[in-house]
Amino acid sequence: MALWFFRGLARQVVTTRYPATLDPWASALPTPPSFVPAGLTFALVELLVDCCPSGALWRENRDLAIDIGACTTCGRCQRVAPDAVVASGVFELAATAPAHLVKRIPIRGGEG
Amino acid sequence: MSHADAAPGPDEGRLAARLGGEIRGLFGRSLHIRTIDTGSCAVCESEIRLLLAPHYDLHRLGLFFTPAPRHADLLMVTGPVVRVMESALEKTYAAMPEPKLVVAVGACPLGGVFDEDEIVRGRLDRVLPVDVFIPGCPPSPLALLQGLLLAVGRLGEKVIALNLIAREETAR
Amino acid sequence: MTAPLLWTAGIAWMVAAGLGLGASRRIFLWAAGAVSAVGGAACLVGGVRLALGGHAITAVLGVGDIVGRLDLRAAPLAGAFLVLLGLVTLAIGCYALRYHEPERGTAVYLCAYNLAALASLAVLVAGDVTTFLVAWESMTLVCSLLILRHWRRAGVRTGAFLFLALGEVGFAMVVAAFLILATHAHSLDLTVIAARAQSISTGWRSTAFVLALIGFGFKAGLAPMHIWLPAAHPVAPADGSAFLSGLVIKLGVYGVMLFAFVLLGHGPLWWGLLTMALGAFSALIGILYAVVERDWKRFLAYSSVENVGIIMTAIGASMTFSYYRQEVLGAFLLLVALYHVVNHGTYKTLLFLEAGVVEHASGTRDLDRLGGLVHHMRASSVISLVGTLGIAALPPLNGFVSEWMLFEGLFQGFRVHSHVVGVLMLIAAAVIGLTAGLAVLAFARAFGIGFLGMPRSAEAAKATEAGQPILGPGLLAVACVALGVGAPAVLIALDHVVRGVTGVQLRPVLLVSNLTVIPGHTNFSGFSPTYLAVFLVAVSVVPIAIYAASRPRGATHRGPVWDGGLMSYRARMQYTATTFSNPVRVTFQRLYRPDIHIDRASDDPAGSSGPVHYRTKVQPVFEKYLYRPVERFVQGLARLLQPIQSGDVNRYLLYILVVVIVAYLVYAW
Numbered sequence: 001m002a003l004w005f006f007r008g009l010a011r012q013v014v015t016t017r018y019p020a021t022l023d024p025w026a027s028a029l030p031t032p033p034s035f036v037p038a039g040l041t042f043a044l045v046e047l048l049v050d051c052c053p054s055g056a057l058w059r060e061n062r063d064l065a066i067d068i069g070a071c072t073t074c075g076r077c078q079r080v081a082p083d084a085v086v087a088s089g090v091f092e093l094a095a096t097a098p099a100h101l102v103k104r105i106p107i108r109g110g111e112g
Numbered sequence: 113m114s115h116a117d118a119a120p121g122p123d124e125g126r127l128a129a130r131l132g133g134e135i136r137g138l139f140g141r142s143l144h145i146r147t148i149d150t151g152s153c154a155v156c157e158s159e160i161r162l163l164l165a166p167h168y169d170l171h172r173l174g175l176f177f178t179p180a181p182r183h184a185d186l187l188m189v190t191g192p193v194v195r196v197m198e199s200a201l202e203k204t205y206a207a208m209p210e211p212k213l214v215v216a217v218g219a220c221p222l223g224g225v226f227d228e229d230e231i232v233r234g235r236l237d238r239v240l241p242v243d244v245f246i247p248g249c250p251p252s253p254l255a256l257l258q259g260l261l262l263a264v265g266r267l268g269e270k271v272i273a274l275n276l277i278a279r280e281e282t283a284r
Numbered sequence: 285m286t287a288p289l290l291w292t293a294g295i296a297w298m299v300a301a302g303l304g305l306g307a308s309r310r311i312f313l314w315a316a317g318a319v320s321a322v323g324g325a326a327c328l329v330g331g332v333r334l335a336l337g338g339h340a341i342t343a344v345l346g347v348g349d350i351v352g353r354l355d356l357r358a359a360p361l362a363g364a365f366l367v368l369l370g371l372v373t374l375a376i377g378c379y380a381l382r383y384h385e386p387e388r389g390t391a392v393y394l395c396a397y398n399l400a401a402l403a404s405l406a407v408l409v410a411g412d413v414t415t416f417l418v419a420w421e422s423m424t425l426v427c428s429l430l431i432l433r434h435w436r437r438a439g440v441r442t443g444a445f446l447f448l449a450l451g452e453v454g455f456a457m458v459v460a461a462f463l464i465l466a467t468h469a470h471s472l473d474l475t476v477i478a479a480r481a482q483s484i485s486t487g488w489r490s491t492a493f494v495l496a497l498i499g500f501g502f503k504a505g506l507a508p509m510h511i512w513l514p515a516a517h518p519v520a521p522a523d524g525s526a527f528l529s530g531l532v533i534k535l536g537v538y539g540v541m542l543f544a545f546v547l548l549g550h551g552p553l554w555w556g557l558l559t560m561a562l563g564a565f566s567a568l569i570g571i572l573y574a575v576v577e578r579d580w581k582r583f584l585a586y587s588s589v590e591n592v593g594i595i596m597t598a599i600g601a602s603m604t605f606s607y608y609r610q611e612v613l614g615a616f617l618l619l620v621a622l623y624h625v626v627n628h629g630t631y632k633t634l635l636f637l638e639a640g641v642v643e644h645a646s647g648t649r650d651l652d653r654l655g656g657l658v659h660h661m662r663a664s665s666v667i668s669l670v671g672t673l674g675i676a677a678l679p680p681l682n683g684f685v686s687e688w689m690l691f692e693g694l695f696q697g698f699r700v701h702s703h704v705v706g707v708l709m710l711i712a713a714a715v716i717g718l719t720a721g722l723a724v725l726a727f728a729r730a731f732g733i734g735f736l737g738m739p740r741s742a743e744a745a746k747a748t749e750a751g752q753p754i755l756g757p758g759l760l761a762v763a764c765v766a767l768g769v770g771a772p773a774v775l776i777a778l779d780h781v782v783r784g785v786t787g788v789q790l791r792p793v794l795l796v797s798n799l800t801v802i803p804g805h806t807n808f809s810g811f812s813p814t815y816l817a818v819f820l821v822a823v824s825v826v827p828i829a830i831y832a833a834s835r836p837r838g839a840t841h842r843g844p845v846w847d848g849g850l851m852s853y854r855a856r857m858q859y860t861a862t863t864f865s866n867p868v869r870v871t872f873q874r875l876y877r878p879d880i881h882i883d884r885a886s887d888d889p890a891g892s893s894g895p896v897h898y899r900t901k902v903q904p905v906f907e908k909y910l911y912r913p914v915e916r917f918v919q920g921l922a923r924l925l926q927p928i929q930s931g932d933v934n935r936y937l938l939y940i941l942v943v944v945i946v947a948y949l950v951y952a953w
Binding site: 004014019023029035037056070072074 | 173222224246247255258259267271275277
Binding site for chain 2: 843844846847849850875
């Protein structure tokens with residue numbers, strides 16, 4: 001116990017300072033995807049919609065819709081389209097209504 | 113997935129509308145949480161358990177876990193709400209005195225993993241009125257902390273402003 | 285004014301007995317109950333006046349020297365018991381109005397009950413040996429009629445037989461004791477015997493004391509002479525059991541007090557020690573058997589055994605202190621004994637009456653079948669709660685005051701100039717302490733399992749208060765509270781009584797500023813029951829005020845009991861009386877030697893192939909090891925003497941011839 005305490009003091013890691021400051025390793029947490037609108041084509045969007053195992057992605061007219069709540073951060077959409085999908089790095093995702101968790105990204109890449 | 117449920121509905125800002133500015137005064141510094149597992153894989157429970165560890169230390173924020181729903185202010189639900197747990201879930205919710213909050217933790221109660229069928233209900237808000245949704249599979253303890261502090265009115269909601277667009281590039 | 289009140293009581297009970305004979309009509313039933321209650325009120329007031337008056341009143345009721353005369357003498361010692369008699373009969377009179385159905389059995393019963401009250405009055409105001417014995421025996425006989433009310437039911441005749449048989453054995457011993465004294469004092473008058481007590485040799489007086497202790501002990505229910513109590517009380521009607529337990533066993537205590545403090549004078553040390561030992565033993569045995577008892581009335585009967593033990597311990601300690609010239613403590617403990625007599629009479633009567641109400645409403649006395657009565661029987665539950673708090677000796681009620689004072693008296697055993705006796709007193713105090721703790725457990729069990737929770741059977745679920753008597757038990761509940769909170773007043777009255785008996789003036793040493801109790805000597809301790817009650821009320825105001833101020837402004841929402849989210853919560857999942865007392869049963873299993881039978885449908889430990897039956901029965905230790913051998917011996921002796929009654933007329937003529945010859949020879953010389 002004492003060892004843990006003193007080691008922690010030495011390494012300056014005892015208790016997290018959140019919500020005052022973020023921990024340095026927070027950027028490595030798994031997070032939902034962000035999309036590059038210019039890199040999204042309708043064909044690619046169909047691929048992405050198929051590959052998502054939890055059905056968090058679907059196409060709404062000329063937008064790609066994502067339900068952040070349904071996303072399990074598995075990373076398949078990024079493996080399918082590494083140029084168009086990157087990790088968002090945002091983990092503070094708590095919402096007071098389901099509608100806040102649905103985001104729409106315009107598909108600007110063309111028909112491809 | 114039934115996307116119709118994900119469409120924006122009349123639940124905008126439900127939490128703020130229900131209790132107004134009283135939440136922070138009522139629960140801000142002292143809140144008792146009752147967790148209930150409605151059929152999860154228990155990884156969310158591990159993350160919740162980690163909240164009591166010295167590194168995250170829930171108690172320093174004035175939040176505590178309690179097994180008795182009669183003493184609880186907030187119900188933290190994991191799992192996709194299997195039907196056999198539904199009556200226990202409803203009894204737990206009914207045993208909590210007003211005012212009370214409900215938090216759905218993880219992708220399961222948010223409809224992410226299981227569809228509604230004869231075994232599961234799928235989404236928690238088909239059974240109970242939910243105040244805060246915490247996405248993640250599992251949500252890290254920091255995400256849980258953010259969700260809990262949002263529920264007691266000590267942090268703001270950040271996800272509304274999020275747009276998930278990596279970089280704007282002009283169309284080639 | 286006192287004498288007319290007591291005469292009024294006696295006449296009222298005679299009238300009520302007559303009215304009772306017509307109780308197959310409801311109007312006569314009501315009249316008998318009302319007149320009986322009036323008699324009780326008169327006796328109560330008369331007893332109070334007698335206790336406060338401090339001197340005896342005499343009267344002679346005679347029909348000439350040939351038929352016989354009854355010498356009556358109401359002494360202050362009887363005053364305390366007359367108060368109890370009045371209170372008990374007042375409450376039972378009010379109760380009997382609504383409890384009984386008008387039928388022929390009720391007529392005989394009510395007549396017998398009022399005659400029993402009259403006989404008890406006569407016992408308490410008897411002035412000479414004959415009056416006492418006649419009154420005593422008539423009381424025993426008439427009380428057996430009380431028990432035999434439902435004589436066709438199972439167990440009734442056994443209960444009445446045990447009561448009568450042990451009553452007669454006790455009576456024989458009491459007669460012997462009285463005759464020893466009367467012969468040596470050359471008089472049948474109790475005052476004369478008391479005056480000449482010291483002139484009788486110690487050996488004879490000791491014999492009389494032991495005979496009186498055991499003889500009256502049979503009636504009082506002192507262990508091991510108590511076995512009629514658990515047999516007779518469950519089968520008698522509720523107010524009969526209440527009368528038996530509330531009053532009749534106190535008459536046994538009165539008899540012992542009469543001998544120990546009035547008739548015998550000062551005696552050797554072992555009198556007090558023997559009484560104390562028997563008392564402590566009886567208290568422990570009583571409560572140990574009470575805790576594991578399922579039948580509510582048998583449980584209350586064993587509790588009476590326990591309380592009689594407590595009273596006897598107080599009497600024994602009083603005698604011990606007097607022997608060592610600690611007159612103040614001796615008088616103090618006598619006062620404690622009298623106070624406990626009144627207290628126990630009050631709450632035990634109340635509990636038996638309420639047990640009758642519950643039995644009437646639900647049809648069962650079995651604690652394992654009751655429960656949840658508080659929802660539909662509010663008034664009875666509150667009244668029972670008051671009685672339960674009283675008998676469990678919880679402040680600020682009367683049981684607490686008398687038991688606390690007993691402890692304070694026993695703890696002052698160090699003032700006695702003998703280490704051995706001091707230690708013995710401490711052992712007695714420890715045993716009474718264990719008893720008090722077990723009593724709290726036992727009564728928490730009885731009230732909690734019987735009244736609270738969910739009903740364990742359909743009959744308990746249907747029980748309501750409609751048509752049940754409330755006034756009688758309610759009066760006793762008020763009396764319990766009054767005796768506790770108004771303890772100073774009660775102690776003043778009892779102090780007059782004790783002064784009349786022992787000549788010791790306790791009042792300046794007992795009460796300081798009239799509201800504090802100092803047990804005997806000022807350098808030991810003191811407390812104030814009245815201030816304690818006021819303090820408890822005042823202290824409870826604070827949390828109530830906090831609650832009222834912080835009540836949520838919204839509406840209150842009633843929800844079901846939290847059962848862990850289980851699919852169904854059944855009443856059968858609750859504690860039962862058997863399981864609640866299981867720790868005690870296991871701890872004391874050497875005493876109980878329970879017969880345990882477990883029947884399973886199969887060896888499957890989960891019991892999923894059928895129900896598991898568990899039966900446990902406590903061994904009747906006293907019957908098996910004490911009474912049966914005596915019974916076998918007596919029957920063996922009778923068999924030996926049987927040839928005398930051969931039925932042969934010739935042999936009987938031979939007997940007559942032999943007797944005539946022997947008588948002639950004796951008279952010739």
